[in-house]
Amino acid sequence: MLGSTPYDSLEDRVAIITGASRGIGAEVARQLADQGARVALAARSREDLESVAEQCRQRGGESVVVPTDVTDETACQALVDETIDAFDGIDILVNNAGMTMHARFDEIEDLSIFDHIMQVNYLGTVYCTHKALPHLKERDGLIVGISSLTGKTGVPTRSAYSASKHAMQGFLDSIRVELDEQGVDVSVISPGFVDTNIRSHALGEDGATRGDAPEDTDRNMMSVEECGRRIVRTIRKRKREEVMTLTGKLGQWAKLLAPSWVDAISKKKIGDD
Numbered sequence: 001m002l003g004s005t006p007y008d009s010l011e012d013r014v015a016i017i018t019g020a021s022r023g024i025g026a027e028v029a030r031q032l033a034d035q036g037a038r039v040a041l042a043a044r045s046r047e048d049l050e051s052v053a054e055q056c057r058q059r060g061g062e063s064v065v066v067p068t069d070v071t072d073e074t075a076c077q078a079l080v081d082e083t084i085d086a087f088d089g090i091d092i093l094v095n096n097a098g099m100t101m102h103a104r105f106d107e108i109e110d111l112s113i114f115d116h117i118m119q120v121n122y123l124g125t126v127y128c129t130h131k132a133l134p135h136l137k138e139r140d141g142l143i144v145g146i147s148s149l150t151g152k153t154g155v156p157t158r159s160a161y162s163a164s165k166h167a168m169q170g171f172l173d174s175i176r177v178e179l180d181e182q183g184v185d186v187s188v189i190s191p192g193f194v195d196t197n198i199r200s201h202a203l204g205e206d207g208a209t210r211g212d213a214p215e216d217t218d219r220n221m222m223s224v225e226e227c228g229r230r231i232v233r234t235i236r237k238r239k240r241e242e243v244m245t246l247t248g249k250l251g252q253w254a255k256l257l258a259p260s261w262v263d264a265i266s267k268k269k270i271g272d273d
């Protein structure tokens with residue numbers, strides 16, 4: 001299939017959103033609810049999910065809460081099963097659950113950082129996609145991956161995170177080709193810096209949550225509302241890729257011609273401290 005038909009409306013479309021308890025996932029859930037979608041909200045913290053579900057209901061969308069750890073394949077199956085029980089089908093899967101890090105590779109003491117980040121960002125996407133796919137096929141559905149500009153190029157102090165987002169990109173690009181002609185589209189969305197609490201949950205050198213990331217506080221960040229709008233717009237268009245910042249867009253071309261220049265920009269933007 002060459003190109004796909006955008007959604008006329010998201011009214012009554014059923015969407016699973018992982019990592020919906022806060023940040024970008026919660027905002028996408030609220031904005032999908034604004035458009036009349038029925039949303040299944042997944043993350044580990046039930047209480048936070050309940051509060052996002054209530055916000056979705058107040059905006060006119062139906063919602064169901066399914067506490068899920070996406071690193072647990074059985075839990076991902078339960079997420080899909082409970083969504084089917086509640087809404088009788090799945091149109092859209094938003095693989096958004098994610099975590100980051102802040103540590104130079106040569107200073108990492110506990111390599112479990114790599115396991116944890118890979119499990120959440122990459123394997124969580126694989127598990128949820130695998131369980132939802134039979135249902136997505138029934139409805140010419142859409143698989144969305146919330147990746148990152150670090151899924152396009154390596155950046156200092158985010159080696160495991162960047163690797164997990166490259167893995168996610170490669171996985172989603174591969175199944176897009178497999179699913180061609182089967183009605184299911186795949187969107188990979190790569191935000192730049194977004195103003196959420198992701199940095200306070202970042203893992204540090206010792207594998208524990210850092211609790212802060214002062215070097216990120218004065219960055220020019222996109223608001224979570226703007227990020228949510230762009231994600232929902234990409235969903236409506238069923239667009240294959242959305243790279244959110246101008247630097248990110250230009251960087252993809254620049255990497256072909258002057259990769260060292262892209263490395264220098266990545267060092268300047270992220271720093272290696």
Ligand SMILES: NC(=O)c1ccc[n+]([C@@H]2O[C@H](COP(=O)([O-])OP(=O)(O)OC[C@H]3O[C@@H](n4cnc5c(N)ncnc54)[C@H](OP(=O)(O)O)[C@@H]3O)[C@@H](O)[C@H]2O)c1
Nearest residue numbers: 019021022023024043044045069070097098193194196198
């Ligand atoms: N913020 C940015 O600057 C930025 C930039 C580019 C890409 N992104 C990507 O956008 C996505 C959302 O990030 P965010 O900024 O909104 O982060 P956030 O505010 O920290 O939210 C992360 C979400 O993921 C969930 N989560 C974490 N581990 C999980 C697990 N094992 N199972 C299920 N859910 C889990 C969290 O809920 P629980 O803790 O309740 O499980 C939370 O809902 C991530 O994939 C991130 O990589 C963010």
